[in-house]
Amino acid sequence: MKQSLPFSAAKLNALLDQSGVDVLLASSKHNVQYLLGGYRYFFFEHSAAIGLGHYLPVMGYLKGREVCAFYVGGGDENWGTEVFPIWPERVANVSWSARESARVAAEFLKSAGLTAPRIALEFELWPVAAWECLRSELPDATFLDATEILEELRVVKTEAELHHLRNAATGIVDSMLAAFQWVRPGVTETEIVQQLRVEQTLRGLDYEFALITTGPTFGRGPSPRRIANREILSLDTGGRHHGYLADMARMAVLGEPTALMKDLLQEILDIQQAARTVIKPGALGSEIYDLALQTLKRCPHQKEMRFVAHGIGLIAHEGPRLTATGPVPYADKHAPRPLEAGMVLSIETHLKHPEVGFVKLEDTVAVTDSGWEAFGDWGRGWNVLNVA
Amino acid sequence: MKQSLPFSAAKLNALLDQSGVDVLLASSKHNVQYLLGGYRYFFFEHSAAIGLGHYLPVMGYLKGREVCAFYVGGGDENWGTEVFPIWPERVANVSWSARESARVAAEFLKSAGLTAPRIALEFELWPVAAWECLRSELPDATFLDATEILEELRVVKTEAELHHLRNAATGIVDSMLAAFQWVRPGVTETEIVQQLRVEQTLRGLDYEFALITTGPTFGRGPSPRRIANREILSLDTGGRHHGYLADMARMAVLGEPTALMKDLLQEILDIQQAARTVIKPGALGSEIYDLALQTLKRCPHQKEMRFVAHGIGLIAHEGPRLTATGPVPYADKHAPRPLEAGMVLSIETHLKHPEVGFVKLEDTVAVTDSGWEAFGDWGRGWNVLNVA
Numbered sequence: 001m002k003q004s005l006p007f008s009a010a011k012l013n014a015l016l017d018q019s020g021v022d023v024l025l026a027s028s029k030h031n032v033q034y035l036l037g038g039y040r041y042f043f044f045e046h047s048a049a050i051g052l053g054h055y056l057p058v059m060g061y062l063k064g065r066e067v068c069a070f071y072v073g074g075g076d077e078n079w080g081t082e083v084f085p086i087w088p089e090r091v092a093n094v095s096w097s098a099r100e101s102a103r104v105a106a107e108f109l110k111s112a113g114l115t116a117p118r119i120a121l122e123f124e125l126w127p128v129a130a131w132e133c134l135r136s137e138l139p140d141a142t143f144l145d146a147t148e149i150l151e152e153l154r155v156v157k158t159e160a161e162l163h164h165l166r167n168a169a170t171g172i173v174d175s176m177l178a179a180f181q182w183v184r185p186g187v188t189e190t191e192i193v194q195q196l197r198v199e200q201t202l203r204g205l206d207y208e209f210a211l212i213t214t215g216p217t218f219g220r221g222p223s224p225r226r227i228a229n230r231e232i233l234s235l236d237t238g239g240r241h242h243g244y245l246a247d248m249a250r251m252a253v254l255g256e257p258t259a260l261m262k263d264l265l266q267e268i269l270d271i272q273q274a275a276r277t278v279i280k281p282g283a284l285g286s287e288i289y290d291l292a293l294q295t296l297k298r299c300p301h302q303k304e305m306r307f308v309a310h311g312i313g314l315i316a317h318e319g320p321r322l323t324a325t326g327p328v329p330y331a332d333k334h335a336p337r338p339l340e341a342g343m344v345l346s347i348e349t350h351l352k353h354p355e356v357g358f359v360k361l362e363d364t365v366a367v368t369d370s371g372w373e374a375f376g377d378w379g380r381g382w383n384v385l386n387v388a
Numbered sequence: 389m390k391q392s393l394p395f396s397a398a399k400l401n402a403l404l405d406q407s408g409v410d411v412l413l414a415s416s417k418h419n420v421q422y423l424l425g426g427y428r429y430f431f432f433e434h435s436a437a438i439g440l441g442h443y444l445p446v447m448g449y450l451k452g453r454e455v456c457a458f459y460v461g462g463g464d465e466n467w468g469t470e471v472f473p474i475w476p477e478r479v480a481n482v483s484w485s486a487r488e489s490a491r492v493a494a495e496f497l498k499s500a501g502l503t504a505p506r507i508a509l510e511f512e513l514w515p516v517a518a519w520e521c522l523r524s525e526l527p528d529a530t531f532l533d534a535t536e537i538l539e540e541l542r543v544v545k546t547e548a549e550l551h552h553l554r555n556a557a558t559g560i561v562d563s564m565l566a567a568f569q570w571v572r573p574g575v576t577e578t579e580i581v582q583q584l585r586v587e588q589t590l591r592g593l594d595y596e597f598a599l600i601t602t603g604p605t606f607g608r609g610p611s612p613r614r615i616a617n618r619e620i621l622s623l624d625t626g627g628r629h630h631g632y633l634a635d636m637a638r639m640a641v642l643g644e645p646t647a648l649m650k651d652l653l654q655e656i657l658d659i660q661q662a663a664r665t666v667i668k669p670g671a672l673g674s675e676i677y678d679l680a681l682q683t684l685k686r687c688p689h690q691k692e693m694r695f696v697a698h699g700i701g702l703i704a705h706e707g708p709r710l711t712a713t714g715p716v717p718y719a720d721k722h723a724p725r726p727l728e729a730g731m732v733l734s735i736e737t738h739l740k741h742p743e744v745g746f747v748k749l750e751d752t753v754a755v756t757d758s759g760w761e762a763f764g765d766w767g768r769g770w771n772v773l774n775v776a
Contacts, residue, residue, distance in 0.1 A: 028437055042609065046434065046596050047633075049416055051698075051705040052535050054512040079599065079609040098512045123517040124442040124486045128509065128531075131516045143516075147440050194592060201589040204582060209431050211467065221430065221467040245435075310439075317439040 005087060006037025007153060009066055015149045016063040021120040024061040024146055025105055028125050030314035031150045033243050035059045037087065038160075040243055041073060041080040045206075053097025056130055058105045059088075062112060070108040072101045102130035106137035114138075120146035155311065155319035156342040161244060162366060165313065165344055168205065168239060168246035169364040169376030175199035176235045180252040180383045185229050189214055192233070193222040200239045208238035208245060213358040220358070229387055230255045234358045238316060247316050247346055248376060249362035252383040264351060264359045265382060267299040271307055271349045272361050272380075279345070279365060279372040282338045285309075285322030292349070305351040312346040312364065320345075343367045393475060394425025395541060397454055403537045404451040409508040412449040412534055413493055416513050418702035419538045421631045423447045425475065426548075428631055429461060429468040433594075441485025444518055446493045447476075450500060458496040460489045490518035494525035502526075508534035543699065543707035544730040549632060550754060553701065553732055556593065556627060556634035557752040557764030563587035564623045568640040568771045573617050577602055580621070581610040588627045596626035596633060601746040608746070617775055618643045622746045626704060635704050635734055636764060637750035640771040652739060652747045653770060655687040659695055659737045660749050660768075667733070667753060667760040670726045673697075673710030680737070693739040700734040700752065708733075731755045 016024060026035055033040045036059060044055040058072040070090035073081065077093035090108060095101040109117060117138065121131075123145045134141065157165065179196040193210045200207045211220040215231035227233060236249035251265060274295040278287045292307045299305060311319045320343050345367070350360035364375045404412060414420055421428045424447060432443040446460040458478035461469065465481035478496060483489040497505060505526065509519075511533040522529065545553065567584040581598045588595045599608040603619035615621060624637035639653060662683035666675045680695045687693060699708045708731050733755070738748035752763040 028442075029435070030437060043597050043599075046594070047417070047703065048513075049418060049703040051703075052512070052539070054416075056512075076608075079607060082607050083609040083611045121516065123520075124440070124444075124515055125436075126516045127512055128514045128516065128519045129511040129533075131519070132511075145517075151440070198586070198589050201586050201595075206434070207589075208434050211431075219467060219470050220464075221471040223471045315435065315437040315439075 012153055013064050022063055022117040023119045025121050026059040027056055028122055032057050032059045034154050039084045039086050041077050056098035056101040058101045060105055068112045072104045098127040099129040099133045102133035116140035118142050120144045122146050151319045156340050157344055164242045164244035166375045168241035168244050171203040171205045172239050172246040172248050173376035173379050176250045177379045183385050186226050188224050188226050189222045205239035211236040216357045218352050218358050232357050234360050246364055249360040250379050252385050254385050255387050257382040261356055268349045268361050271295045275347050281341050289323050301351050307349045309345055309347045312344055339367045341367050341369045400541055401452050410451055410505040411507045413509050414447040415444055416510055420445050420447045422542050427472045427474050429465050444486035444489040446489045448493055456500045460492045486515040487517040487521045490521035504528035506530050508532045510534050539707045544728050545732055552630045552632035554763045556629035556632050559591040559593045560627050560634040560636050561764035561767050564638045565767045571773050574614050576612050576614050577610045593627035599624040604745045606740050606746050620745050622748050634752055637748040638767045640773050642773050643775050645770040649744055656737045656749050659683045663735050669729050677711050689739050695737045697733055697735045700732055727755045729755050729757045
């Protein structure tokens with residue numbers, strides 16, 4: 001190998017073995033980045049379509065045979081791998097379509113002597129053109145879904161990953177606070193989000209999305225609605241640092257918050273605090289939910305409140321899974337699993353109040369050896385905005 | 389229908405008829421946007437993965453039955469469609485995975501009475517999980533590739549599309565010129581690209597990618613290399629305005645250009661100019677290539693030069709296809725086809741000189757009723773940078 005592997009080969013080999021997999025073919029941006037120690041091809045970062053083809057990178061890993069690992073990149077991808085050398089010895093930056101990527105991957109597998117491999121693919125992503133090609137080139141192959149294998153491989157973050165997540169969280173919160181200070185009565189939600197994009201970009205983040213509400217409304221898409229004096233503003237936004245995502249929410253008000261506004265945000269702060277309290281290695285995900293929901297049930301505005309917690313890292317909802325009740329339908333298999341140091345959670349509580357509007361906090365909390373650390377843990381009260 | 393259709397239903401029906409298609413299921417960002425008149429769901433604009441699923445929007449169109457058109461969106465996608473209402477009467481914003489999107493789409497097809505439809509999908513994109521679901525739900529369906537049908541549907545741009553492409557081109561060129569003026573000796577390629585991202589974002593564009601070289605180098609990925617006095621800088625960058633992409637290249641030099649630098653860029657300007665000369669409705673794509681390549685063959689540095697021209701719009705290489713010699717392997721079927729007003733071309737020439745480096749211009753040229761119009765057609769000489 002040119003370099004040491006950026007992940008635990010022992011863990012991956014064990015996961016593949018448990019699932020009866022001979023070969024892993026990863027193709028999503030996040031899993032390719034993970035297996036290649038941070039590499040993402042900048043040219044196709046935002047769009048995969050070119051001509052009649054779609055960019056499909058293929059990171060191939062043969063169980064227990066790291067030396068046979070290979071990478072199939074785009075036709076111009078030497079522009080990427082010469083700046084960021086990757087560890088597989090076999091790199092073919094030749095493909096202009098998903099079908100061609102699959103054909104080259106099949107050649108690598110055949111050259112490694114595999115004739116009837118059990119291949120794990122990301123079924124939610126791997127395209128029909130590439131699937132038909134693999135089945136034609138390797139008629140005796142069988143196929144399994146790689147998604148959960150790779151989620152499990154990524155579940156505990158390294159120091160380098162925590163560094164990126166900390167930087168993402170810091171940048172996201174600072175961007176929201178800067179965008180808040182730019183707001184004046186009469187600016188639209190769309191304009192506020194545009195300013196937020198600028199603030200994230202100035203801080204070196206890759207902007208991902210923003211949800212926004214102003215005043216007593218609950219629709220969270222950026223709209224032409226104009227904020228008025230004494231109205232509240234909720235921002236919930238994602239941005240990446242070297243591919244690692246922070247997704248956080250903060251509140252502001254145009255003028256001084258009313259007593260009701262203070263009460264509502266305090267209820268949310270109390271739930272967010274309760275959720276943190278139990279976080280430490282060995283705690284169960286369900287304990288987080290139990291304590292948060294007990295606190296929620298004591299809140300005066302509990303009927304319109306919602307609490308969610310989930311893992312975060314290279315994608316917005318990933319391992320560890322803490323419950324079956326998240327917004328993304330999950331099996332509950334991870335609920336009884338103890339937390340480990342290096343896992344990172346996104347913890348979120350919102351409420352809807354007909355007079356005040358949508359009130360939400362979302363925080364990024366890492367499990368540490370001694371308990372927890374919240375990244376970018378400021379600006380969580382009412383951010384009071386200038387009224388010009 | 390809530391609204392009139394944003395594309396020609398007659399043209400689409402004819403294209404589907406020619407291909408023997410009953411139903412079109414479009415899922416790529418660009419084709420969904422096209423069929424929905426500009427709509428893109430902001431939340432999944434940059435990443436599709438969430439939890440164990442991937443976001444897969446499905447725009448379903450039944451040949452000749454516009455009233456049966458449907459859209460399957462993500463589980464939270466009312467946040468998008470309530471701000472930007474879309475024309476299909478049937479909208480189901482319910483899906484958290486590609487498999488679920490396919491299941492809901494199959495339900496719509498069955499409720500429209502289709503039992504053995506001939507379905508056109510984007511094979512380079514449609515995922516295995518969604519494919520297996522469709523085949524299970526509609527066991528008598530047959531499948532065709534939708535990619536070329538949709539490319540043809542999009543090939544002539546409307547006034548609204550030309551407006552977005554003009555704004556994208558203007559913003560891209562202005563962003564490059566602003567980034568140039570920020571450069572000082574000793575800054576890295578990575579830092580220059582970061583500044584370019586900021587300039588694009590400030591102008592309301594969605595940054596897409598940047599290729600860069602400094603000094604006598606040919607690797608175009610942003611690297612830690614520092615630019616020095618008297619060196620050249622090439623930028624080739626893409627950015628979107630409302631989804632429409634401009635992809636353009638401009639040159640700069642730290643200090644006054646040498647006589648050799650002036651000669652090299654003039655050779656490229658001559659080829660770029662020759663390529664434009666023949667553009668008008670009725671001209672053949674091959675005429676553009678013929679005249680450009682004749683001019684290239686008279687250039688002193690012809691051995692290291694390359695000319696490319698291709699359609700551009702919602703993706704970087706799309707119809708009209710002008711030749712089989714582009715970087716993306718194309719069939720030559722469009723070469724003899726006459727240009728039409730409203731087609732938009734990206735025209736590019738580069739050369740590699742061992743002492744000077746990589747020299748390139750890329751321009752955006754629309755076919756008009758009387759000939760052509762180049763968008764953002766400035767900054768095409770040597771942009772001379774301050775030497776602090």
